[in-house]
Amino acid sequence: MSERESPASALQRLAGELLRATSPAAIGALVATTAADLLGADAAAVFARAGATTLEALHTSGWPEELSRPFHRLELHRGRPLSDAVLDGHPVWLEDAAQWRLRYPDMAALGTAADMQASACLPLRVEDRDLGAVVFSFRGPRAFSAEEREFLVAVTALCAQGLDRARLLVAERTARETAERQLGRMTVLSRTTRLMEAPLSVEERLRQLADLAVAEIADWCAVHLVRGGRVDQVAVAHSDPTKVAFVAQLQERYPPDPDAAGGALRVSRTGEPAYYPEIPDELLTAAAVDDEHLALIRSIGMRSAVVVPLAVRGRKLGALTLVQAESERRFDHIDLAFAQQLATTAAIALDNARLYEEQWRTAHTLQAALLPTDLPAVPGLRLAARYRSPADTDVLVGGDLYDVVPEPDGCGVVVADVCGKGAAAAALTALIRHTVRAEIDHGHGPAVVLERLNRAMLRASGGRPGRFATVAQARITRTPSGATVRLASAGHPPPLVVRGGRTEAVSARGTLLGVYPDVTLTEVTFDLNHGEIMVLYTDGVTEARDADELYGPERLERAVAPGGPAGDVADRLLADVDAFQHGRQRDDIAILVIEADAEVGP
Secondary structure, eight states: TTTTSOOOHHHHHHHHHHHHHHHHHHHHHHHHIIIIHHTTSSSSEEEEEOOOOOEEEEESSOOOOHHHHSSSSOOOTTSSSSHHHHHHHHHHHEHHHHHHHEEEEEEETHGGGGEEEEEEEEEEEETTEEEEEEEEESOOOOOOOHHHHHEEEEEHHHHHHHHHHHHHHHHHHHHHHHHHHHHHHHHHHHHHHHHHHSSSOOOHHHHHHHHHHHHHHHHHEEEEETTTTTEEEEEEESSSSHHHHHHOOOOOOOOOTTTOTTHHHHHHHHOOEEEEOOOHHHHHHOOOOOOHHHHHHHOOOOOOEEEEEEEEEEEEEEEEEEEETTOOOOOOHHHHHHHHHHHHHHHHHHHHHGHHHHHHHHHHHHHHHHOOSSOOOOTTEEEEEEEEEOOSSSSSOOOOOEEEEEETTEEEEEEEEEEOOOOOHHHHHHHHHHHHHHHOOOOOOHHHHHHHHHOOHHHHHTHHHHHOOOOOOEEEETTTEEEEEEEEEEEEOOOOOETEEEEEEOOOOOBBBOOOOOOOOOOEEEEETTTOEEEOOOOOHTOOTTTTTTOOOHHHHHHHHHHHHHHHHHHHHHHHHHHHHTOOOSSSSSEEEEOOOEEEEE
């Protein structure tokens, strides 16, 4: 800090710089450099939590490399100043070498290395979240006055808030990227299935599959088919036709070795996949016939590859090869799994006898992934959920969703209904679930959660209106008398509240999501006293049919009015809807019941 800059202006300047940092590494660099500069520290290190008992260095400055390198990861142990600061949640002040020797004799030599004397070890905490710690060291003794200590604590608090925000941003970005990546994969799978069912020859379908793979997931794609005792290449695709022609000429001049390890010919015959996250030059050298051949192979620029078999019902049909080159992307294990799924989808489509079975298996796998395996235990609340999809439809993957996200003082809940069915609807349902969970974890209220979800849905559809969804999202906070509910609804059927044998619908009007860039949402707040119940559901309940008659909201109210434990209410409602339809369910049904538990305090 300059002599003319006041502590307040220094803090304001640091806060501005921290706001512009968007990653934990950037925050660490600011703390270890800019913040250390403000404090006049000669060395600094920033550590983030990397587990229950471990700290990991985000950035260090001022110490020689040979001193800082061994401490990239630290195990927390009592009797060390940085560990004590983290474990106790209070700063540790060491004003000179004598204090080091008195308080931490085993660490004194290290703490005063490189001519350092005074050190301040401060925990990085935001509310009850332990994020790590920072150490500032000074050459020569330093008596930390009350004012200096207050300033150091204030600087550290700013840094902790910046680190917390950066971590949340990274988590949000990762969740959204994962959901959007999954949406893209499900879209490719859906398009592959439709393509494989098209009235085209096998070769044309596979050529179009290769074009689809190049457009969406790889720089190169090749497809081989086993035909009798031969393995024929039936498709090669790249966005640049001249490169495709070059590879064709190269293969004509240098025919592929059928016994090459990991090659498409061998994978086609053995059914064993090959995976190269990085293609080493040694592999190219081993495949080359001579130096000229090696130079030509290198000129393709291959960086990463997966080769997966086209196989079904024990029959080896061929192989699908995906290669990353000029994009410089790398395949990971998730990509390998997806490539195998893509190849399986294509193989089954080519072998029509397995088509329905594969659709059934994939649908159930997707549906299971969209819903929580078990509801979490939330103190002060009883939760029950029921989900049922129609048993007699060819499209088994629905777009109904429920989820519960525990929070320290209660939970966040969501019930949603995506228009349509099938893989694309399931992918959007997955996007909704991942995004809502991330936004709830960030502490946003229901209306903000739904606004941010709407933006994520539009972004996933390329900014154009795509599949829409109705969503109800609530944040439930325990209170001494039961719970307080904050609710926002985006075009979703209103939940019911059951009190003393009476029911009332809770209206929170809002725009459905995925269509308009700007949505209108309102929040309502109400209490659930002990024993009172809230019922959320999808329109598969109220729009259930018996001939030309709808189940409707009146029957719904009569079914839930007796109240009772949450599980009994959910079972009673599902049984009543099933009886009304005489077991002929036409749409997915999702029910989520929340009861303010009289037996468990907040």
